[in-house]
Amino acid sequence: MPDKWNPELYERFQAERSRPFYDLVDMVHRQENLRVIDLGCGTGKLTKYLHETLAAEETLGIDASEKMLEKARQFEGNGLRFEQRRIEENPGDGEFDVVFSNAALQWLTGHEVLFEKLRAKLRPGGQLAVQIPAMDSEPVHQIAVETAQEFSQELRGYVRRLEVLPPETYARIFYKLGFVKQEVKLQIYGHVLPSREAVVEWYRGTLLTAYESQLNAQSYERFVERYQQKLFELLEDERPFFFPYKRILMWGRI
Numbered sequence: 001m002p003d004k005w006n007p008e009l010y011e012r013f014q015a016e017r018s019r020p021f022y023d024l025v026d027m028v029h030r031q032e033n034l035r036v037i038d039l040g041c042g043t044g045k046l047t048k049y050l051h052e053t054l055a056a057e058e059t060l061g062i063d064a065s066e067k068m069l070e071k072a073r074q075f076e077g078n079g080l081r082f083e084q085r086r087i088e089e090n091p092g093d094g095e096f097d098v099v100f101s102n103a104a105l106q107w108l109t110g111h112e113v114l115f116e117k118l119r120a121k122l123r124p125g126g127q128l129a130v131q132i133p134a135m136d137s138e139p140v141h142q143i144a145v146e147t148a149q150e151f152s153q154e155l156r157g158y159v160r161r162l163e164v165l166p167p168e169t170y171a172r173i174f175y176k177l178g179f180v181k182q183e184v185k186l187q188i189y190g191h192v193l194p195s196r197e198a199v200v201e202w203y204r205g206t207l208l209t210a211y212e213s214q215l216n217a218q219s220y221e222r223f224v225e226r227y228q229q230k231l232f233e234l235l236e237d238e239r240p241f242f243f244p245y246k247r248i249l250m251w252g253r254i
């Protein structure tokens with residue numbers, strides 16, 4: 001699949017996207033000489049914050065997108081480095097004290113198996129900290145699925161479905177995987193955006209990139225137009241536009 005991540009578009013909502021990252025970092029217990037991995041690190045700025053805040057000895061940021069990593073590499077040094085890897089393959093060599101992932105695991109399916117794999121990357125006493133959006137039943141996602149069905153021929157039947165489980169299921173997974181301590185919470189982040197058009201911009205920077213990589217430029221523009229038209233039938237034309245965003249934050253220690 002072509003790499004359609006656009007660092008500039010993604011970072012347009014940097015302030016809103018960073019808040020849950022900082023909240024997740026706060027859930028990690030501080031210790032000396034930590035070996036940390038950040039899965040789906042994106043443009044690396046927040047990975048640098050993670051590395052410095054935890055005063056980690058070593059932090060490895062991994063991402064599948066070379067475009068995101070190009071930005072990240074400027075932050076390398078003092079124990080921080082980046083590699084192009086896929087989370088579902090071997091995300092990093094050896095074991096880690098902290099396996100961390102903000103807003104990336106929702107792109108992967110089969111979370112029960114995935115979390116088992118991530119658990120296996122932890123050293124004794126290690127911590128897993130994950131944040132994923134829980135927006136899959138909201139209009140912003142449902143309309144993307146409906147639009148994909150309308151474009152089914154051009155997309156050759158492709159539909160991007162996010163496989164996010166209920167918070168209590170993640171709590172059960174943590175328990176089954178032998179985490180002796182855990183904290184799992186659903187949090188609503190109230191974002192005040194300039195207008196409902198900004199919601200479309202937000203999704204062009206994330207979910208819709210999956211469709212961008214399946215369509216030619218012209219079809220993708222039509223796709224976004226149709227997505228916007230359908231979405232605006234449901235969203236009030238208010239300025240500023242209040243956009244409540246649900247996220248699951250989870251932390252566990254083995």
Ligand SMILES: C[S@@+](CC[C@H](N)C(=O)[O-])C[C@H]1O[C@@H](n2cnc3c(N)ncnc32)[C@H](O)[C@@H]1O
Binds near residue numbers: 063
């Ligand atoms: C929404 S961004 C989050 C970036 C960063 N963690 C942050 O908090 O700003 C998701 C990132 O996950 C990466 N990603 C998606 N699927 C991946 C996979 N299977 N393996 C590695 N990285 C992946 C994307 O390239 C993208 O940079």
